[in-house]
Amino acid sequence: MKCPYCHGEVPAQSITCPFCGRENPEGIAFQQEVQKKIQRNKLLKPFLMKQQTPELISRMMSRIIFILIVVNVVAYGFVFLLAVFTTRKEVREPEKDSFAQRYISEWKDLDYHYFNTYYRELKDQVEMLDRGEMPDEIEIRNLVNGAHRALEESEGEEIHETIYLYEVAFFRGFLGLTEEESLFLEPDEDGEYGVMFSDDERITVAVEAIQDTYREEWECETDS
Amino acid sequence: MKLIVKAIIIYFGLAFTAFSILLAIFGVTSVAEDERDKQLPSRLKSIEYSASRNDYTWLAEYMEIDMDYEEEFEPYWERAIMHEAMLRYRIFEAASDAGLGEEFDEEAEKYEELLWEYCEEPVYERNVPYGEYFMELSGYQTED
Numbered sequence: 001m002k003c004p005y006c007h008g009e010v011p012a013q014s015i016t017c018p019f020c021g022r023e024n025p026e027g028i029a030f031q032q033e034v035q036k037k038i039q040r041n042k043l044l045k046p047f048l049m050k051q052q053t054p055e056l057i058s059r060m061m062s063r064i065i066f067i068l069i070v071v072n073v074v075a076y077g078f079v080f081l082l083a084v085f086t087t088r089k090e091v092r093e094p095e096k097d098s099f100a101q102r103y104i105s106e107w108k109d110l111d112y113h114y115f116n117t118y119y120r121e122l123k124d125q126v127e128m129l130d131r132g133e134m135p136d137e138i139e140i141r142n143l144v145n146g147a148h149r150a151l152e153e154s155e156g157e158e159i160h161e162t163i164y165l166y167e168v169a170f171f172r173g174f175l176g177l178t179e180e181e182s183l184f185l186e187p188d189e190d191g192e193y194g195v196m197f198s199d200d201e202r203i204t205v206a207v208e209a210i211q212d213t214y215r216e217e218w219e220c221e222t223d224s
Numbered sequence: 225m226k227l228i229v230k231a232i233i234i235y236f237g238l239a240f241t242a243f244s245i246l247l248a249i250f251g252v253t254s255v256a257e258d259e260r261d262k263q264l265p266s267r268l269k270s271i272e273y274s275a276s277r278n279d280y281t282w283l284a285e286y287m288e289i290d291m292d293y294e295e296e297f298e299p300y301w302e303r304a305i306m307h308e309a310m311l312r313y314r315i316f317e318a319a320s321d322a323g324l325g326e327e328f329d330e331e332a333e334k335y336e337e338l339l340w341e342y343c344e345e346p347v348y349e350r351n352v353p354y355g356e357y358f359m360e361l362s363g364y365q366t367e368d
Contacts, residue, residue: 054227061230068237075244082251086258094293099301099347101293103284107308123281126311130361131278166315169328173319 118146152193181209299348310358
């Protein structure tokens with residue numbers, strides 16, 4: 001715009017003319033308008049804030065919820081993929097005629113859950129005796145209970161007979177129990193093994209007899 | 225009301241997200257550990273430890289579970305067979321000596337043969353002392 005006094009070029013927002021230094025009425029009017037609006041906004045600010053805040057908070061919360069959903073989806077997707085890829089088990093086979101193959105095919109002839117439990121207990125106790133340690137009553141009781149359970153749970157006559165053979169060999173042969181002391185290896189009058197609790201008399205008799213055997217062996221070894 | 229609902233969602237959402245992140249971190253660390261345990265040196269170390277403690281109860285089972293069928297594990301498989309032969313021979317020999325029956329005599333004979341087969345001259349040099357020890361436990365002496 002032009003200065004009404006010197007006709008020099010004056011910026012519209014300037015309150016004085018940069019050439020003659022006189023007041024620029026349009027610039028003054030503009031600045032007054034600006035000041036008015038600033039004042040009005042200052043007055044309106046608390047009211048506007050009060051009115052707009054819930055809306056702003058709500059919007060911010062929606063964004064947070066969205067971010068949380070995205071993070072969870074990514075985390076669970078990652079865990080899922082991890083589970084899928086890691087549960088794929090690598091399968092290896094023993095080589096033909098290797099000792100591993102021989103052990104698995106020839107020495108696991110009685111691979112049944114209850115027999116395995118009993119057999120582990122048996123191995124443990126023989127190893128303990130070889131080391132010159134004496135198994136305690138609970139370990140002996142577990143062995144006897146395990147032996148009875150293996151017979152009780154064995155399915156099929158052939159398997160039952162094999163388990164019976166192993167158990168008779170161990171209890172009557174290796175440990176030297178008499179028939180009376182190893183009654184827990186025999187079925188009851190109905191031909192059933194049934195449930196036998198650890199306080200059953202047959203179990204107690206066997207446990208005491210085994211303890212005596214171990215004690216004798218242990219004393220013999222200590223003496224020698 | 226809407227804000228309260230959102231606040232509750234955020235509160236539980238944050239807790240749930242923290243749980244998810246922990247789950248993901250735990251998953252990664254456990255997978256890394258599993259991968260490390262599956263490596264041959266790690267498996268071998270674990271079996272060597274069991275064998276060094278003469279823990280034959282679990283030795284073969286651990287090897288079978290981990291599918292330790294590589295060449296490096298063969299001496300331990302041989303030793304597991306030697307131990308099994310010794311154990312079964314001792315059990316059935318005792319039963320045979322106690323005169324429990326012919327079937328026990330046959331089993332004792334079978335395991336005696338296997339005991340000699342595996343323990344007298346083990347394939348792996350490091351199993352020779354174990355062969356001698358197992359023979360000794362069975363009541364035999366191997367030739368030097």
